[in-house]
Amino acid sequence: MKRTLPLKRTLRTALAVLAVLAVVAVLGALAWWRLAPLADAPTGTFTAPEAYPPAAPAPVLSAAGADAPVPDLQAVLAAALADERFDGTTTASFVDLATGDVLFEQGGATPLAPASSMKVVTAVAALEHLGPAYRIPTTVVAGPTEDSVVLVAGGDVTLTVDGEGYYDPQARGASLRELADLVLASRGGVAPATVYLDTSVFGDDEKADGVPNGDLVAMTAPMAPIMxxxxxxxxxxxxxxxxxxxxMVAAEAFAGLVGAGAVAEGTAEAGAAELGVVYSAPVAALVDSFVLTSDNLLTDAVALQTALRVEGAMTWAAMATVHLATLEGLGVDNTGLVFHDGSGLSPTDRMTAQAFTQLLVAAAGSASSALFQSLPVAGYSGTLTDRFEDADDAWGTVRAKTGTLTGVSSLTGTLTTVEGRQLVFSIMSNGHTVGTDRLEEALDATATAVAACGC
Incomplete structure (x- = not known):
């Protein structure tokens, strides 16, 4: 449950958030020319019905930090990172967003497990290659017999039965009931006897390399192209x-909605008549959801959808290829980087702190600048709602993606100093033994010290 903030904190947070959003608006306006309108945007093999997001907002404030002093972070970060709670291998990179100048690094080129900070990479890849307007299709075509239909999975894991479900409304797309209504209308109201489920679009293992089997119980699900x-x-x-x-759970639910008595696996025939198609929410909304809430399954589904679009294969290997190529294309040093999934759930993933900050600087001037508005806000939203306790210098001014695995913690994002300079940063710690709560407190204290720095 989201806690109620004290009035002073609420007002300060609101003002800081508005300032950061103004910067995001400026970045979005600068990058907007690269975003195709939905009529030209890919949505599987189909055309989506409406545009998202709306027209680029007009800037209401000057970009934060353009004239603010650049801080000298050596002393403050040397002290913060010497905290005894950082008892594992800790790396860090702090970079000036406006110039790209490195202000501080500690082991910045050392590859470590990033945990869920990895979701930043997946978000950028999706926004760069799919675009914010892309929607994932789920289709039904005529079956091999007159009394059958084929449910063709397209990769959407956010489907609902009737419009109500787990994901927030903005991240929910179509429902199976809508799809069933379309199919029955196409068939003149005649229910099929059999629904065949075609999942051939996904051609890989149900989990990525390194992901513990136990994580399929609750942290994610066995990967499939429809859920x-x-x-x-x-x-x-x-x-x-x-x-x-x-x-199969989704297929059985659909069968019930169209009145079919049987469900079986099958493959759609080439050129089969389309009976109905529905779409996910736009990629921009999906990115908002998985970055804010750190949803592993949704992140991996979007990563695989990006791989399908770019490489023509919905596989973990294709996803890794796309991630590496995306970073390289944005000028990021990808030496030593390893991607086994898109969520960071695999402890064998590897990223560097400097790769994260290079990526954030590049994203600010690209089609993926929308990432910044998706990042959780310190003390206010997403996975940072209950972080940065009593750290009023960070409330609303730090926006960052969290990351947590056993012995692994990270924090990657942007902050604005007390003097108004906007920085991007990444801190990763592997092999710590102090426990997640204490390590997160140390991460938060480090970011807060920089935000408060008038140095």
């Missing part, structure tokens, strides 16, 4: 147990 509510058994709980075969 209801991310495969959750209880669609009101983030870490609900997951269905062992979420694709």
């Amino acid at each position: 209801l509510d991310g495969g959750r058994i209880d669609n009101t709980v983030k870490y609900s147990g997951r269905h062992p075969d979420p694709a």
Whole structure:
């Protein structure tokens, strides 16, 4: 449950958030020329019905930090990172957003497990290659017999039965009921006897390399190209147990809605007549959701969708290829980087602190600048709602993606100093033994010290 903030904190946070959003508006306006309108944007093999996001907002304030003094961070960060809670391998990179100048680095080129900070990479790749308006299709075509239809999975894991489900309304797209209504209308109201489920678009293992089997129980689900509510058994709980075969669960639900008595696996015939198609929410909304809430399954689904678009294959290997190529294309040094998934759930993923900050600087001037408005706000939203306690210098001025695995913690994002300079940063710690809570407190204290720095 989101806590109620004291009035002073609420007002300060609101003002700081408005300032950061003004910067995002400026960045979005600068990058808008690269964003194709939805009529030209890819949506599988189909055309989506409406545009997202709306027209680029007009800037209301000058970009933060353009004339603010550049801080000298050596002393403040040397002291902060000497905290005994950083008892593992800790790397850090702090960079001036306006100039790209490195202000501080500690082991910046050392590859470490990033945990969920990895979601920043997936968000950028999706926004760069799919675009914010892209929607994932789920299609039904005529089956091999007159009394059958084929449900063709396209990669959407946010489907619902009837419009109500786990994901926030803005991240929810179509429902199976809508799809069933379209199919029945195409068939003149005649229910099919059999629904065939075609999942051939996904051609890989149900989990990425390195992801523990136990994580498929609640932290994510066995990957499949169609799911209801991310495969959750209880669609009101983030870490609900997951269905062992979420694709078949979706197919059975659809069969019930169209009145079919049987469900079987199958493959759509080439050129089969389309009976109905529905779409996910736009990629921009999906990115908002998985960056803010750190949803592993949704992140991986979007990463695989990006791989399908760019490489023509919905596989973990294709995803890794796209991630590496995206970084290289944006001028990021990808030496030593390893991607086994898009969510960071695999402890064998590797990123560097300097790669994160290079990526954030590049994203600010590219089609993926929308990432910045998706980052959780310190003490206010997403996975930072209950972080930065009593750190009023950070409230609203630090926006960052969190990352947590056993012995792994990270924080990657942007902050504005007390003098108004906007920085991007990444801090990663591997092999710590002090416990997640204490390590997160140390990460938060470090970011707060920089935000408060008039140095």
